[in-house]
Amino acid sequence: MPEFPCMNCSEVIVSYLKGAGIDHIFGYPGDPSVEFLEAARKEQMKFVLATREGTAGLMAEAYGQLTGRPGVCLSTLGPGSSNLVNAVANAFLDRVPMIALSGQIETKREKLFTHQVLDHNLLFSPISKWTASIAPHTVGGIMRRALRIAVSERPGPVHISTPADVVGAQATDSEILIPPLDEHAAAISVITQIGRTDPFKKIASAKRPVIVTGISAQRADAGKAIASLSEKLRCPIIVSPMAKGVVTETAESFAGVLDMACNEVVWEFLRKADLILSIGFDPVELIKPWNVPAPVIHIDSTPNTDQIYFSPIEIVGPVRQSVQAIVEQIAESESIWRTSEISEHRKHLRDRYLEGRVAGKLNPTDVVESVMAASSDNAIATSDVGSHKLLVGQGWVARHPRSVLMTNGLSSMGYSLPAAITAKLVHRDREVVCFTGDGGLAMVQGELRLAATLKLGITVIVFCDNSLNRIELKQMAKQYPSFGTLIESTDVASLAGSMGCRGVNVSSQWELEKMLALRSPTDDVPLVIGAKIDPAQYLAQF
Incomplete structure (x- = not known):
């Protein structure tokens, strides 16, 4: 029988990821991740430490959208794995290839111990194309199958558990055989x-x-x-x-x-x-x-x-x-x-899109129009979920494939900022603009610190209307008062500054355009603009 290099299970996993052309891993590690991190370091993989597992998963999803290769995210056991659930579900309904790795307690204790132990197969099976747990004698085959399943039509996430007593164990299934990953050569x-x-x-x-x-x-x-x-x-x-x-x-x-x-x-x-x-x-x-x-x-x-x-x-x-x-x-x-x-x-659609503007106010479409006018033709725009997404989705003029990233399968709030971070990591030479609402930003605002640390000169536009507008509009349609949908005002400029970003608040189109004009393609500090909009146009639009 042929002899293969002596590797532990983590080294086999990383070798498969690298062989598949994957160069980034997004995650929040724990005790069972130590051997995997070392294997990734030795192979010079780029590890992006997010502020929580959920946003790491959204970054991995954006990686899959941009590259077509599976995005890889890592969590620890217990609450780490459960925090990853939303991002995996997002990739599942957005049809994005993903390899989600979660640590697990040692195999000898998993069936009897209860502290921080969740059944990953039960947890992830409804939202994954396949779930599995590695072992020394199956790790290579599992990785081959995981990669093949993740990219096969329709693509989606695969979840793999990595028990603490297995990640550093010597692998007996260590041959690296990368399966076909091109899904576009079959018969018609x-x-x-x-x-x-x-x-x-x-x-x-x-x-x-x-x-x-x-x-x-x-x-x-x-x-x-x-x-x-x-x-x-x-x-x-x-x-x-x-x-x-x-x-x-x-x-x-x-x-x-x-x-x-x-x-x-x-x-x-x-x-x-x-x-x-x-x-x-x-x-x-x-x-x-x-x-x-x-x-x-x-x-x-x-x-x-x-x-x-x-x-x-x-x-x-x-x-x-x-x-x-x-x-x-x-x-x-x-x-x-x-x-x-x-x-x-098209003219009728455009006129309808601009309806409801309030003179003398900063309207939502003013924000989209001003940012678009100030951005290069090959800029990448990411959009969060909310009323602003509907305007960006219709009004932003996309000229290139994969130049607009959004979630529209599961449509999970909090997606846009993690996606913008990934877009800038993958395309350092392109301008990246992130559109988000004040509600969506509140869910992931810690990642502003990551963007600053990584010196990613993204532009983050925050639509500030102090409400969950999509729900508030439905309350208004039933003539109900706003209840449970109001958000306390946040000083976006101060928040951004505390995270190492440049921050500014604007309340007019002139102020917004002035700030956008001050940007430079060589900026390596994120710019966060809190745009105080008048939400009245949303009512006319929706």
Whole structure:
């Protein structure tokens, strides 16, 4: 039998991560993590110490979104693992590859001891694609399976327990064999309700086709192919929020973002279609029910098992190659869409987006518009969850794939700042702008200290309205008073300064633009701007 290098289990895990092209680990370690940390140090892995396990997991999720490789997060046992749950669930519904590692008590005590002992399999099974615990004789195989499962369609998190008496034990399963991690080279199959249906003729004969595309297309780097299909069909493109940037939003064919601000304008436009090409669209992002009468052709890496919409034709396989095959196969389109019609729709969407502005106040759309105008074309924007997310999702003009990061599957508050930290770590040469609310910042504000320590010159924009606005609006709709939704005002500038960041409070668009103009591409100190907005525009928008 061949001999393999003598390694302990932690060294095997780290070797697999490094072999998969992963160079960052995000976490908050504990006693069972000591051997793993040493293995990571020796392999020159970059370890990012977050202020809590939950934010470490969100950083790992952003890593997966940006790179396509599994983001790796680490926690200790007990409360460390339970604190990690939200981030793992977020990656599960956002369809992001992740390897979540949690320490555990020694195997000889796990079945009898109770202090800080949680059953990780029971805890993580509902929110993971797979859970496992390493052992010296299985560690290599478990890591191969974990990596393969994490990236396979639909991608998501795998949770691995690392018992304290195993992490430093000599591994007998130590051969490093990296499995295939490219999910975009499989065969294409056509599944039809009636075997003789020709999907290519149906597509070409549509008079008013519309492309609706989503996160699976983003993962597959299918943007150029989708743009080519749109050009051949002379049809508009609508994207889901997490797919922003898969096609440039400056294109004449771009027709808006589904289920963000002014969502009814986009849905009404979609209802004009006589055929929907659902390309890599994942229903996990739907906020409103699907209510479009046109037939749907489902084009994705996975079959239409969700059945949120009915699709008599499914083209299942790697998304980019599937779209390219359609472009090559279809005849000249019979589409009657006019460029002017799509342009008029975009203008209507834009006008509706700006409705409700209050003169002399700092409106939420003023903030988005000012930051966008002051940012470079290749800037990366991250958005938290809340009313501002709906405006960023619709109003921020994305020009490049993976240039807008948000969570829209689980939609967990507190995501944006950890994601911005990761974005700057991965892309040091790009501008990174973080949009968050005062409620979302309060959940993760300790990570401002981390951003300052790492010398990450990100810009953090805080929408300050002193409320949980999404819930307060629903109370107002029922004519209920605000109760349980008000947040005490925080001096964002003072908070930022205490964390080693530059901080400023602004209450007008002029003040905001003045501060943004003072930024420099070489800044290595985070800038945190507390924007005191008038929330009245939210009422008009939503």
